[in-house]
Amino acid sequence: MLGRKKSVTESDSNSWEQRVANPEALGQAEKTLWKQIEPVLNALLDEIKANGKIETIYVRAEMDRLSGPITALDETGLTHNVLLHLFRKKEEWLRFLDATEQFGFRETNMMRIYLTLAATVILLSTELFKMLLLFHMKDVSHDISKFYSTMQSSAPKTWPLLKPFVDNDFRNAIAHGTYGLVNKKIALYKDARLLPFEEIELHEFMMRLKDQNVLFQCLVNALVDKKKSGFFT
Numbered sequence: 032m033l034g035r036k037k038s039v040t041e042s043d044s045n046s047w048e049q050r051v052a053n054p055e056a057l058g059q060a061e062k063t064l065w066k067q068i069e070p071v072l073n074a075l076l077d078e079i080k081a082n083g084k085i086e087t088i089y090v091r092a093e094m095d096r097l098s099g100p101i102t103a104l105d106e107t108g109l110t111h112n113v114l115l116h117l118f119r120k121k122e123e124w125l126r127f128l129d130a131t132e133q134f135g136f137r138e139t140n141m142m143r144i145y146l147t148l149a150a151t152v153i154l155l156s157t158e159l160f161k162m163l164l165l166f167h168m169k170d171v172s173h174d175i176s177k178f179y180s181t182m183q184s185s186a187p188k189t190w191p192l193l194k195p196f197v198d199n200d201f202r203n204a205i206a207h208g209t210y211g212l213v214n215k216k217i218a219l220y221k222d223a224r225l226l227p228f229e230e231i232e233l234h235e236f237m238m239r240l241k242d243q244n245v246l247f248q249c250l251v252n253a254l255v256d257k258k259k260s261g262f263f264t
Contacts, residue, residue, distance in 0.1 A: 060238065064196075064245050071193045072253045078186040079168060080262065086169040087263050097166065101251075104155040108244065111148040114141070115237075146212075149240050150205045156243040157202045160250055167254060167263075196246055200228065201239055 079085050117124045128138060136144075161178040165171070171181050179199075182190040201219065204210045209220035217236050218227040231239070257263065 061241055061245050064242060065249055068193075068196055068246060068249045069253065071189065071196070072249055073257075075186050075189040075193050076253060076257060076262070078189045082185060084168050084171055084185045085263065086167055089263075097163070100155075100159055100162065104152070104159055104247070107148060107151050107155060111145070111152050114145045114148065118145070146217075149236065150210075153202065153205050153240050153243055156240075156247045157197065157199075160197070160243070160247040163247070163250055163254070196242075198239060198243055202243070 076085070117127055128136075128141070131141075158175060161175050165173050165175065165178065165181065168181075168185065171185055174181075179194075182194075200221070204219040204221075209222065209225065211218055211220075213227075213230065216230045216232060219229045219231070220226065221228045
């Protein structure tokens with residue numbers, strides 16, 4: 032979803048490291064968030080290494096397998112962006128609806144499809160952030176459901192600084208299906224009592240999506256930069 036430093040060709044498409052983002056291609060809000068997250072992420076990785084929890088031995092096949100989940104996020108994000116760009120161009124959007132209506136895809140259908148894609152991007156961004164970080168750690172639980180306790184024990188000084196950037200309540204509402212459109216707003220529910228803990232406009236929903244994607248992409252860049260500096264040796 033973010034600008035790339037280089038395109039991924041068929042010859043290098045198996046390398047997740049080619050998917051680094053270009054922070055300069057971001058909007059101002061995303062740039063500001065990136066600048067907040069980046070030093071905290073680097074400090075977190077440094078603390079994890081100082082505590083002996085950074086993996087330094089990798090099997091090539093294991094590294095290659097990272098490309099599968101990351102490609103899933105890339106491709107879902109690209110499809111999400113196609114629809115998002117259509118929404119922003121009224122004439123193209125109306126032409127698109129005219130062309131697809133004969134197949135049953137009306138405006139309400141397409142809005143639901145967009146929200147489903149957006150929800151998937153949110154989940155993939157948040158969960159792949161956790162997975163990618165845990166992948167580069169050793170002597171810890173690699174169970175993603177135990178991510179928070181693992182990080183607290185592995186980096187007790189810096190994890191509390193990064194934790195607020197991982198929008199877990201938002202992620203949980205999306206993952207558990209406890210959200211819905213109410214009076215043209217997206218209501219987020221904490222649990223099955225369905226009492227909204229937040230109601231947000233669609234543009235706010237989009238920004239929260241972007242925030243989680245920035246978090247993930249910033250981690251990818253931090254790991255690639257650390258690798259170039261010999262951090263993992």
